[in-house]
Amino acid sequence: MTIIHYQNLDVELKIGETLLDGLLRNGFDVPCGCKAGKCQSCLVSVKSTNDSLKSSQYGVNDTQKSLGYVLSCQFKPLSNTTITPVSANGKQIEAIVIDKVFLNDNVVRIRLKAPFEYITGQYVTLYKNAQIARSYSIVSHPIYHDFIELHIRILKNGVFSQWIKNDVWVGHKIGVQGPMGDCVYKKENRDMLLIATGTGIAPIYGIVQDAIINGHKKDIQIVYAAMRYKDLYLAKDLQVLLKKYSNIKLHLITQYSSGIGACKQDVYQYVQEKIKNLSEKNVYVCGVDSFVKKMKKKLISNGLNLANLSYESFLSFEPTDEGKKPDVK
């Protein structure tokens, strides 16, 4: 039996239970977002334990490590452990919403003024309140913009995205944590293939901008897929890039409805049939977790070396079933 000492109380963990699940089960208000070790909202500080912390400190910086910070969703203590909460100002900074625009009927663009440095394609974690946090990829580029731009897909029952849609306006202050992640442009003289579904196009668009700024000369192929043609909300912006840069090629793919310049086909099949010489490319894949997992498998079985793959999985609490229609708006 493992006992956790937290805020002057003892909590008994079930066998194999994570620290986060144990705390939530016992009614503690611990911040949490992805439960997958990505958003870092669930950080707690370990004051004493006989366990190694290493495997639950992925992405935690050196200062935080020296303070015993662990991702509680990844930590399964085997010995009695004492922990303390990490205060909001130990990990978040305050950002102000300076712009909010609907890019189509289910994607909202927000721009935040926040004093931190980032690389386009990384992500930040935003806080609705002390408990609810969600991560979003950065589209803007620090050379062009003095704000952080995020594209947020509105889900019908989405706790966070509905709040952004209905209650967040210009002037609103939001707690932000980050930046995190390494799905960013690699400065290598190789062809690039970038594949996205839904708002996965947000970091992909940012990475393409970074490649352009860095004067990337080799081919850049973008495969942008969605359920319906109207969901391809960044297609026009990408088409503008096509006209300016001869090394960029765009493939628009839809599953259910067709439109100008788009091919109605299964995206996995399309990539398998149309994209050649994978071993010579740096590949980027972004979107919901089920899509990223399946696309990774396909690409690797078609000759892609894992070392040349960068990806961002939009993990959520309950990942969507493969092929299930999204519950949008």
Ligand SMILES: Cc1cc2nc3c(=O)[nH]c(=O)nc-3n(C[C@H](O)[C@H](O)[C@H](O)COP(=O)(O)OP(=O)(O)OC[C@H]3O[C@@H](n4cnc5c(N)ncnc54)[C@H](O)[C@@H]3O)c2cc1C
């Ligand atoms: C590293 C990272 C980067 C991310 N970047 C982005 C981004 O740039 N833009 C963006 O829109 N999202 C992004 N996400 C996803 C985002 O963090 C949230 O998971 C998402 O916005 C849903 O939050 P919510 O509170 O609105 O929905 P929740 O209340 O968490 O979920 C409501 C319901 O919708 C389901 N659900 C969750 N996500 C999806 C989905 N994509 N499609 C269909 N059903 C879903 C859930 O399983 C649940 O049943 C990213 C996630 C991670 C981990």
Ligand code: FES
């Ligand atoms: S990292 Fe633990 S909830 Fe996201």
